[in-house]
Amino acid sequence: MEEKTKVFSSSNKGLLQSKELYQYILDTSVYPREPELLRELREVTATHPRAGMGTAPDSGQLMAILLKLLNAKRTIEIGVFTGYSLLLTALNIPEDGKIIAIDEDRAAYEMGLPIIKKAGVEHKIDFIESKALQALDKIVQKPDSEGSFDFAFVDADKVNYWNYHERLLKLVKVGGLAVYDNTLWGGSVAMPEDAVGHMLKEGRKLTIEFNNLLAKDARVQICHASIGDGMTICKRIS
Numbered sequence: 001m002e003e004k005t006k007v008f009s010s011s012n013k014g015l016l017q018s019k020e021l022y023q024y025i026l027d028t029s030v031y032p033r034e035p036e037l038l039r040e041l042r043e044v045t046a047t048h049p050r051a052g053m054g055t056a057p058d059s060g061q062l063m064a065i066l067l068k069l070l071n072a073k074r075t076i077e078i079g080v081f082t083g084y085s086l087l088l089t090a091l092n093i094p095e096d097g098k099i100i101a102i103d104e105d106r107a108a109y110e111m112g113l114p115i116i117k118k119a120g121v122e123h124k125i126d127f128i129e130s131k132a133l134q135a136l137d138k139i140v141q142k143p144d145s146e147g148s149f150d151f152a153f154v155d156a157d158k159v160n161y162w163n164y165h166e167r168l169l170k171l172v173k174v175g176g177l178a179v180y181d182n183t184l185w186g187g188s189v190a191m192p193e194d195a196v197g198h199m200l201k202e203g204r205k206l207t208i209e210f211n212n213l214l215a216k217d218a219r220v221q222i223c224h225a226s227i228g229d230g231m232t233i234c235k236r237i238s
Contacts, residue, residue, distance in 0.1 A: 080103035
């Protein structure tokens with residue numbers, strides 16, 4: 001059983017001193033508390049050709065605590081993929097809670113949908129098949145949208161992270177959270193540019209720009225957590 005667990009560890013996302021140390025955290029605190037259906041969805045995601053896009057389970061564990069601390073009821077998710085973070089959110093908001101989930105890849109979402117249905121939380125999800133900016137602009141234009149969300153999670157195209165941020169600061173209430181994934185980009189943000197592989201270069205550049213903008217944004221209080229592939233938590237303060 002232990003070997004099977006390691007197959008789905010997503011250890012490549014860890015930014016700790018060693019894969020062994022990351023595996024220790026997964027084995028001792030993440031996997032023992034991971035709901036069975038989340039584990040099942042994580043294993044299904046591991047069969048996808050782009051499995052690395054899935055939310056790291058230790059990042060998910062932090063998100064679950066944040067949702068509970070906020071007593072979040074209405075959330076928005078940009079970038080759904082197979083739905084690991086979506087299912088996690090649905091399991092941690094009330095029965096009458098709602099999630100607006102935006103992704104243009106319905107096929108990936110439908111890969112995890114049978115497990116979401118099995119969990120009995122599909123009714124909490126409003127999946128919008130669309131480019132995120134287009135969908136967000138429509139939501140922002142609604143007269144009752146200002147400050148109507150408690151929590152937002154973004155794991156999508158890095159080129160638009162700041163555009164998403166600007167819109168989310170209209171949608172998330174003061175005191176609410178907007179959380180951004182992959183903000184350490186495999187650790188490459190701290191590497192010399194000439195040491196970064198070609199596949200990471202553009203994402204590194206965009207991530208550094210986004211992190212610098214967040215650091216100067218007086219509208220939010222931020223915490224940059226070195227968990228998973230980096231996760232920045234922004235609390236809207238104005």
